[in-house]
Amino acid sequence: MIEFLMPSLGADMEDGTLVEWRKKPGDFLNRGDIIADVDTQKGLIEIEVFEEGVLEKLLVEEGLKVPVGTILALINPDGIAGKKSKGQPMDEKVPIQQPIEETRPVSFEEQNSETKRIKASPLAKRIAEAERIDLSSISGTGENGAITKEDVENAIATREGVAEMEKPKGIKMEIAGEPEKGKAGTEQVGMEQLKEAVPEKKPMGTVPPVEAIRSAVAAAMSKSNREIPHYYLEKKIDMSKSLSWLKEANSERPVQKRLLPAALLIKAVALAVDEVPALNAVWENGLQLKNEINIGFVVSLRTGGIMVPAIHQADAKSVDEIMEVLNDVIPRARALKLRSSELSDSTITITNIGEGSADKVFGVIYPPQVAIIGFGGISEEPFAENGLLGIRPIVHVTLAGDHRATDGLTGSRFLGALNKYLQNPETL
Incomplete structure (x- = not known):
C-alpha cells in the first residue's frame, strides 16, 4: 500500500489545510492527477499524485490542518481491493491526529443557523464567504444536492455579468x-x-495573502542565512550576440510568440548546469545530486511578495517551449493558482530583476537547494575585449553557492559555461 503524504512545498512550509478532496475511494489515479486542494501560506494549491493505483482510503477529513509528512490517504498500486469498493459508500474519513489549533473569526455564514444546514463542500463555503455569496440562493449540483466549488463560481460569474451590464x-x-x-x-x-x-x-479577520507569502519567504530566508554558509561570485557578460539573435528571431514571429531575454537566460543556465551538475542538487542529510534540471524562476507578485514556480526539465526544452511555459506559469503564479509540483520540484533557482532595474542582485539560497543565480538589469557599459574598448549591453551575473556542497572553483566553472552559451545563442 502506498502512503500519500502532505507534501512539502518548500522550506517555509510546516503544515497545510486539506480543503477539498478531488478524488474518492475507488477512483483510479493516474500520475499527475489532482487529488486534493490544500491551503498554504502561498495560497490554495492543487496537489498532484505521482503514483498510479486505486485510491483505497482517505485518512484526513476536509478542513483539517496537519503537518507536512502526515499520511493523507492510502493508494493500492494493484487496484484489486480498491476496485471492489467502487460504487460503495465512501469510507469514513478518520483523522490520524488532532488538527492544529487555529483561531479565526466566525464567518457570516456560521452566524446564520439556516446557512449552517446548507450542504456545501468546504471549498465552496470558503469561496462563498470570501465573495459574500449567499449559499441559500444557489442550487447545488453535487451529490445529494450539495453545493460545489463550480456552483459558487457560476454564481459569481452571473453576479459579475449583471454588474457589467448595469x-x-x-x-x-x-x-x-x-x-x-x-x-x-x-x-x-x-x-x-x-x-x-x-x-x-x-x-x-482574514490575513491578506501578501502578508502570509512575505512571512513564508522570510522564514525560508532566515533558515537559509542561519544554516547555509554562502559564498558569492560575479561575472560581467556581454549580451550583444544574444540580443542580436533575439531581435532576428523575433522578426519572424508574431507578437504573441516573441521571445524575451528571460527565456534565453533560463535555457543557458540549464545547459551550463548540465555541464556543472554539482550545482543541480539539494542538501538533505548530505548532498543529493538531482537528475532532472528544474529551474525555479522568481516571480514578483503585483501586490508584493514572490513565488518561485519550477520550469521542469528546462535543459530538454527549446527556447520557444520555455517561453510558452513562462507565459502560462507567470499569470497563474500571480493569481496564486500553482500546482504542488511547480512549487516543490525546483533544483536550482534564478532571480532576474529585469531591465531598467538595479545592476546587480545577490540572491539568498532557497533551502534545500545549493545555489541561486542572479541576473541584474541589462545596461550599456564600457567593455574591453581583445584589447579594444567599446560600449556593450552588459548583464552582471551573480552566483550564491552553498559552501557545504561546492566551492568557488565549481562556481567559476559554471559562470564560464554560462558565458559560453550566451556568446553562442544559436546553440541554444
Whole structure:
C-alpha cells in the first residue's frame, strides 16, 4: 500500500489545510492527477499524485490542518481491493491526529443557523464567504444536492455579468494637476482604473495573502542565512550576440510568440548546469545530486511578495517551449493558482530583476537547494575585449553557492559555461 503524504512545498512550509478532496475511494489515479486542494501560506494549491493505483482510503477529513509528512490517504498500486469498493459508500474519513489549533473569526455564514444546514463542500463555503455569496440562493449540483466549488463560481460569474451590464461606461473624476483633457482638470476614467484606485474590501479577520507569502519567504530566508554558509561570485557578460539573435528571431514571429531575454537566460543556465551538475542538487542529510534540471524562476507578485514556480526539465526544452511555459506559469503564479509540483520540484533557482532595474542582485539560497543565480538589469557599459574598448549591453551575473556542497572553483566553472552559451545563442 502506498502512503500519500502532505507534501512539502518548500522550506517555509510546516503544515497545510486539506480543503477539498478531488478524488474518492475507488477512483483510479493516474500520475499527475489532482487529488486534493490544500491551503498554504502561498495560497490554495492543487496537489498532484505521482503514483498510479486505486485510491483505497482517505485518512484526513476536509478542513483539517496537519503537518507536512502526515499520511493523507492510502493508494493500492494493484487496484484489486480498491476496485471492489467502487460504487460503495465512501469510507469514513478518520483523522490520524488532532488538527492544529487555529483561531479565526466566525464567518457570516456560521452566524446564520439556516446557512449552517446548507450542504456545501468546504471549498465552496470558503469561496462563498470570501465573495459574500449567499449559499441559500444557489442550487447545488453535487451529490445529494450539495453545493460545489463550480456552483459558487457560476454564481459569481452571473453576479459579475449583471454588474457589467448595469455599470456606466465611465465616470468623471477630478485629477489634480493634470493637463487639460476636454474640460480643464477632468479625465474620462474607465471602471477598471477606478477599481485599481479604490482598494477592494477584504473579509474582516482574514490575513491578506501578501502578508502570509512575505512571512513564508522570510522564514525560508532566515533558515537559509542561519544554516547555509554562502559564498558569492560575479561575472560581467556581454549580451550583444544574444540580443542580436533575439531581435532576428523575433522578426519572424508574431507578437504573441516573441521571445524575451528571460527565456534565453533560463535555457543557458540549464545547459551550463548540465555541464556543472554539482550545482543541480539539494542538501538533505548530505548532498543529493538531482537528475532532472528544474529551474525555479522568481516571480514578483503585483501586490508584493514572490513565488518561485519550477520550469521542469528546462535543459530538454527549446527556447520557444520555455517561453510558452513562462507565459502560462507567470499569470497563474500571480493569481496564486500553482500546482504542488511547480512549487516543490525546483533544483536550482534564478532571480532576474529585469531591465531598467538595479545592476546587480545577490540572491539568498532557497533551502534545500545549493545555489541561486542572479541576473541584474541589462545596461550599456564600457567593455574591453581583445584589447579594444567599446560600449556593450552588459548583464552582471551573480552566483550564491552553498559552501557545504561546492566551492568557488565549481562556481567559476559554471559562470564560464554560462558565458559560453550566451556568446553562442544559436546553440541554444
